Amino acid sequence: MKEVRQNKPPVMALKFFRWFCHPSLREAIEGDLEELYHKNNEKFGSKKATGMYCREVLSLLRPSVIVSIHHLLPNKFSNMKKFHWLQLVALNVLVITCILLPFLPGPYDTLSLSLSMAAQLSGYIGLLLVPIGALWLIQEIKKRTGKVAILNNWRSGYYYAITATVVCVLFSVFFALILLMSMGISACVIALSITAIILYRQVAAIRKLKHSSHKIFNTAPLYFLSVPLIAFSVCSFFVSPVSDYSRNYAIKQGQQLVAVIENYKAERGTYPPSIESIKYVAEVPKPSVMGISEFIYELNGDSYNLAFVQHQHIGATREVVMYNRNDEHNVKGYFAKYDAKQPHWKYYWLD
Amino acid sequence: MSLYHLGEFEEIVLLTVAILNGEAYGVSIIEEIESRLDRNVSLGAIQTVLKRLEDKTLVSSAFGEATKIRGGKKKRYYTITAAGKKVLTQAKEQRMSLWNSIPKMALK
Numbered sequence: 219m220k221e222v223r224q225n226k227p228p229v230m231a232l233k234f235f236r237w238f239c240h241p242s243l244r245e246a247i248e249g250d251l252e253e254l255y256h257k258n259n260e261k262f263g264s265k266k267a268t269g270m271y272c273r274e275v276l277s278l279l280r281p282s283v284i285v286s287i288h289h290l291l292p293n294k295f296s297n298m299k300k301f302h303w304l305q306l307v308a309l310n311v312l313v314i315t316c317i318l319l320p321f322l323p324g325p326y327d328t329l330s331l332s333l334s335m336a337a338q339l340s341g342y343i344g345l346l347l348v349p350i351g352a353l354w355l356i357q358e359i360k361k362r363t364g365k366v367a368i369l370n371n372w373r374s375g376y377y378y379a380i381t382a383t384v385v386c387v388l389f390s391v392f393f394a395l396i397l398l399m400s401m402g403i404s405a406c407v408i409a410l411s412i413t414a415i416i417l418y419r420q421v422a423a424i425r426k427l428k429h430s431s432h433k434i435f436n437t438a439p440l441y442f443l444s445v446p447l448i449a450f451s452v453c454s455f456f457v458s459p460v461s462d463y464s465r466n467y468a469i470k471q472g473q474q475l476v477a478v479i480e481n482y483k484a485e486r487g488t489y490p491p492s493i494e495s496i497k498y499v500a501e502v503p504k505p506s507v508m509g510i511s512e513f514i515y516e517l518n519g520d521s522y523n524l525a526f527v528q529h530q531h532i533g534a535t536r537e538v539v540m541y542n543r544n545d546e547h548n549v550k551g552y553f554a555k556y557d558a559k560q561p562h563w564k565y566y567w568l569d
Numbered sequence: 570m571s572l573y574h575l576g577e578f579e580e581i582v583l584l585t586v587a588i589l590n591g592e593a594y595g596v597s598i599i600e601e602i603e604s605r606l607d608r609n610v611s612l613g614a615i616q617t618v619l620k621r622l623e624d625k626t627l628v629s630s631a632f633g634e635a636t637k638i639r640g641g642k643k644k645r646y647y648t649i650t651a652a653g654k655k656v657l658t659q660a661k662e663q664r665m666s667l668w669n670s671i672p673k674m675a676l677k
Binding site for chain 1: 594595596599611612613614616617620621632635636638639640642643644645
């Protein structure tokens with residue numbers, strides 16, 4: 219028993235376990251953990267027993283053992299209702315979906331490109347909101363913990379809200395201008411109207427912040443922190459693999475069109491002068507990716523080019539994917555060129 | 570139609586609780602399974618299954634004594650309930666019926 223008294227389970231792991239474990243299960247499981255630790259200590263020595271203890275603690279991280287999410291979060295967030303969390307998660311999921319929309323299989327949709335552009339821009343321009351959100355969140359946490367005696371306009375979040383609103387309005391105007399150039403005046407007017415309605419509703423909420431109390435936790439900084447960071451991470455790490463998927467998907471569709479074109483040549487002795495001339499003979503497959511409009515066909519010497527365009531980072535990188543059976547691809551103005559997985563297909567990145 | 574469907578691991582834990590006959594708690598269940606089945610199990614997996622079995626009213630639990638080796642923490646003893654016994658019996662009968670239905674040639 220001397221050994222038992224000398225060796226204690228790792229404190230940090232124990233504290234972690236106590237933090238996440240449901241109070242009704244805590245005593246019995248903590249006893250089990252300690253008993254296992256001492257038995258392992260006698261069998262394998264203290265170092266291995268410590269490792270095994272940590273593994274056992276991690277194995278307990280299960281929904282049936284942990285307390286509710288509200289308990290795990292610091293006190294500062296405890297007055298956030300389930301609805302607020304759902305709203306926050308839903309908005310982030312919406313942004314992620316919008317970013318990835320042009321790369322998903324489905325009929326071509328111009329709106330998917332605009333939505334993706336808006337969501338991607340929120341990841342880049344929205345990074346301006348991150349420091350505002352971080353400073354505001356610190357103030358909110360201080361406010362809740364009672365470290366702030368008197369609330370001034372900074373501590374109440376009033377000035378942070380105004381700064382964030384100005385950034386958001388500038389972003390909306392910038393996006394509306396892009397819509398004006400790409401989709402026309404109607405889209406621009408709709409975007410500006412939505413901005414005006416949201417702004418009108420926010421003004422009242424911002425005014426209320428002047429008289430904010432210590433008890434109320436404002437969830438707004440969590441939006442300013444999470445949305446741009448998540449959008450930026452998705453743009454940085456997920457757009458590339460997802461665009462690989464959409465490219466391969468469209469190429470698969472393109473291979474069917476290649477077969478149709480080759481059939482045309484076998485029957486008539488020449489390649490079709492345009493894609494329209496095939497339409498009378500056979501069904502022309504479409505790329506079937508929401509961000510890819512159509513296949514572009516042109517004769518090139520004694521062969522032909524079959525291509526489609528997709529956007530890597532919308533507004534920045536355009537990708538031309540081209541097929542030429544003689545490998546005589548003739549894309550101009552590219553800054554990078556890659557071989558696709560399928561033979562005779564190459565893709566080019568253009569600014 | 571059985572009262573509850575038991576997963577493979579659920580059945581093992583329920584059988585072990587029955588084997589230990591009133592002496593079943595987290596550590597003893599792990600040791601029993603490891604010694605009888607030569608299979609490593611974690612405390613997390615055991616706790617999840619015990620919680621599930623308790624929710625299904627197949628086992629019941631009660632606090633026992635605290636010991637020094639447990640840092641003065643009480644054990645939570647699990648015992649099989651009447652519903653648990655019924656489910657185990659049913660599972661055994663179903664398996665036996667399946668075994669008995671296998672043609673002798675098939676296992677030669």
